[in-house]
Amino acid sequence: MTLTVTSTPLLDTISSPADLRQLRPDQLEQVARELRQDLLGQVSRTGGHLSSNLGTVELSIALHYVYNTPQDRLVWDVGHQTYPHKMLTGRRSRMPTLRQLGGLSGFPRRDESEFDAFGTAHSSTSISAALGMAMAARIKGESRRAVAIIGDGALTGGMAFEALNHAGDTHANLLVILNDNDMSISPPVGALNKYLARLMSGGFYSAAREGAKSVLKHTPLYELARRFEEHAKGMVVPGTIFEEFGFNYVGPIDGHDLDALIPTLQNLRERSGPQFLHIITRKGKGYDLAEADPIAYHGPGKFDPAVGLQPAKAGAQTFTQVFGQWLCDMAAADERLVGITPAMREGSGMVEFERRFPQRYADVGIAEQHAVTYAAGLACEGLKPVLAIYSTFLQRGYDQVIHDVAIQNLPVMFALDRAGLVGADGATHAGNYDIAYLRCVPNLAVLVPADENECRQLLSTAFAHNGPAAVRYPRGSGAGVAVLPGLATLPWGRAERRRKRTSTSTSTSTSTHSSRADEALGLSVAVLAFGPLLYAALEAAEGVDASVWNMRFAKPLDVEAVRQAALEHDLIVTVEEGAVAGGAGSAVAEALSQLGLTRPLLHLGLPDQFIEHGERGALLSACGLDAAGIQSAISDFIRRATLAAASKTSRETSA
Known part of the structure; x- marks a missing residue:
């Protein structure tokens, strides 16, 4: 049933896990009901991850009830399911600030709370980190425990299996909890599993098993007994693979049943060596609408829980939607196209493509390394893979981009969604570095469309290119430019001039001596814009009478456009929604150096720091990348140049 709790008397008494551990076991079900209701109310007012968090309420309670946190370490894989954990660890009052500028992060962060043992947001890292913590405790002679909580999706990542392979050979006091929310348990099976979980996690089962092994070790019956144990367990629990990794497997059990979870965790906490607990949970648990459609409620915006999500109002196309439509159109036109996603079908706009071209669609799971090399293999056989990532x-x-694609100069196309700042998800999800880390790779082109229509055109341009190419575009919509049909391409490596300065006054180079400061204010400015910030640059240009180029390509750079801008103007300004360090502005500086042209350069982009979570527009403004910020930065630069020129002239006159 949909939740109906309206008050939270027990939850109100909990400001830390120490308070939770003072409660009787029979009070925890009420805590779970109150926590789930409060969580639903909080997320409906702020937006954020919902389905995953509704599914981990009981698990969060049980872990903090059994384990001595924060001394015992909890590492949550991805971390988008940690809202209940945050609310139980002293951060409930900050939930109204969730994912807002200066507010509570949507993921675990070490600098936010001592209960966040490890910062996460990408998948498949928890077992490695928790194993490191468990081994550190062993090396330092400390008795604390480490727990990794990982979902069935994240467990598909190769890094998770690398960690399992290592952990099973360490004898570390590590518990891995597989939060499996893609299965359901019927009541009879659940009761049996609860019984087996308690039995197998307890000391009697362990002692009996080890005792039997000791007795039979040197007899012909040992191998028979070992095989019987594996096959007998395998018939009732799918744990043989984890046993082979060196873990003691327990489960599966109902992850919403505190009467099963708590005694099982209590038993496992006393066990030494690698332990593996398999629990079954339900995404959206306790909220009918989220249970029925957990994908829709995975990361909703604000909504009324009594009504549920409403259809979005028609608006400007997002870049993701532009890509999704282009992918279908290009696939219809070219049967060589194969679409690939590493478990981001909805986020990357590939739902319709999968429906229309199922034989040419591949979701490889959370396995980005495999996705890139898989695409390389397809390209070797004459296909045209498009990796949406x-x-x-x-x-x-x-x-893999370097070794498997670029060195072999294979025609793999990368459609890079969420380039630049992503807003509420913060630094872990920001696509701030792709220009810098891709443009240094030989053979690899980097295309940066300024708006929705140009995005479609540059997607076609990259697809037609006989070599590796990446097209980067941001989350959400752009300038609202209408997207034209067709699969037209744009000239390779060519920029376009979008605005010409209107002033007819003679350009004054900063190297020219002048005794009049106001003459230096006549510095002519050329703005080279990379990507959607073109429109903010155009607006800013009106205030400083600057010429503006839409660069379109971070690589290959249109060197002729750079030359023209430098020859006609005194100051070159580069604008990009990416890291300044090594970014497109650096490419312009390198080109000017190669051309032997010296001009003052102002690089506007993202600073050399991790940008916090918050609304994207506010973040851009804080970084000085809105129209007002760009205009102000240019004016300030000219003002400083004016003062420097005046000071130099004064010194020369005095001399």
Whole structure:
């Protein structure tokens, strides 16, 4: 049933896990009801991850009830399911600030709370980190425990299996909890599993098993007994693979049943060596609408829980939607196209493509490295793979981009969604570095469309290119430019001039001596804009009478456009929604150096720091990348140049 709790008397008494551990076990079900209701109310007012968090309410309670946190370490994989954990660890009062500028993060952060043992947001990292913590405790002679909580999706990542392989050979006091929310348990099976879980996690089962092994070790019956144990367990629990990794497997059990979870965790906490607990949970648990459609409620915006999500109002197309439509159109025109996603079908706009072209669609799971090399293999056989991937996640396949794609100059196309700042998800998901980390790779082109229509055109341009190419575009909509049909391409490596300065006064170079400061204010300015910030640059240009180029390509850079801008103007300003360090502005500086042209350069982009979570527009403004910020930065630069020129002239006159 949909939740109906309206007050939270027990939850109100909990400001830390120490308070939770003072409660009787029979009070915890009420805590779970109150926590789930409060969670639903909070997220409906702020937006954020909902389905995953509704599914981990009981698990969060049980872990903090059994384990001595924060001394015992909890590492949550991805971390988008940690809202209940945050609310139980002293952060409930800050939930109204969730994912807002200066507010509570949507993911675990070490600098936010001592209860966040490890910062997460990308998947498949928890077992490695928790194993490191468990081994550190062993090396330091400390008795604390480490727990990794990982979902069935994240467990598909190769890094998770690398960690399992290592952990099973360490004898570390590590518990891995598989939060499996893609299955359901019928009541009879659940009761049996609860019984088996208690039995197998307890000391009697362990002692009996080890005792039997000791007795039979040197007899012909040992191998028979070992095989019987594996097959007998395998018939009732799918744990043989984890046993082979060296873990003691327990489960599966109902992850919403505190009467099963708590005694099982209590038993496992006393066990030494690697332990593996398999629990079954339900995304959206306790809220009918989220249970029925957990994908829709995975990361909703603000909504009324009594009504549920409403259809979005028609508006400007998002870049993701532009890509999704282009992908279908290009696939219809070219049967060589194969679409690939590493578990981001909805986020990357590939739902319709999968429906229309199922034989040419591949979701490889959370396996970015495999996705890149898989695409390379397809390209070797004459196909044209398009890997739709978030900019932040391509970082995880960087070696494969270089080694498997670029060195072999294979025609793999990367559609980089969420390039630049992403807003509420913060630094872990921001695509701030792709220009810098891709443009240094030989053979690899980097295309940066300024608006929705140009995005479609540059997607076609990259697809037609006989070599690796990446097209980067941001989350959400752009300038609202109408998207034209067709699959037209744009000239390769060519920029376009979008505005010419209107002043007819003679350009004054900063190297020219002048005794009049107001003459220096006549510095002519050329703005080279990379990507959607073109429109903010155009607006800013009106205030400083600057010429503006839409660069379109971070690589290959239109060197002729750079030359023209430098020859006709005194100051070159580069604007990009990416890291300044090594970014497109750096490419312009390198080109000017190669051309032997010296001009003052002002690089506007993201600073050398991790940008916090918050609304994207506010973040851009804080970084000085809105129209007002760009205009102010240019004016301030000219003012400083004016003062420097005046000071130099004064010194020369005095001399």
